[in-house]
Amino acid sequence: MTIRDRGKLKWAPAAFLPEYTNMLRDLDTDYYRQQKPIIDEFQFEEFDQRICYAMEYNFAVKITKCVDGFNYEIVGRIHYVDPIRKEVRLKTEADEVERVKMSDIIAVEVRE
Structure with missing residues (x-):
């Protein structure tokens, strides 16, 4: 006679405790969340120069942004820089327009 075991299911939280599963x-x-690095004004100026260079010669750019403690990378071409809203608009390879706030940018890399 073989023993039928529920395996990992017996260690899973009960379905009647949604607060526990959400917690x-x-x-x-929260374990994987990182603190946003501190960017000084010289780095902001360097980011601005790289963005202007990529926009002038129509090069692709990889922008790393930090939102809510997580880093995201966006690759595309600079479509427009909005100084009033303080954001950069990128046109990605899928022909979508991504808006990135200047305050969220932590790295800019030009791909020639």
Whole structure:
């Protein structure tokens, strides 16, 4: 006679405790959250020069942005720089326009 075991299912939280599962999910996301690096004005100026260079010669750019403690990379071509809203508009390879706030940018890399 073989023993039928539920395997990992027996260690899973009960389905009648949604607060517990939400707390575990939040705990998991908070574990991987990073602190936003401090960017000084010289780095902002360097980012601005790289963006202007890429926009002038129509080069692709990889922008790394930090939102809510997580880093995201966007690759595309600079479409427009909006000084009033303080954002950069990128046209990605999928012909979508991504808006990135200047305050969220932590790295800019020009791809020639």
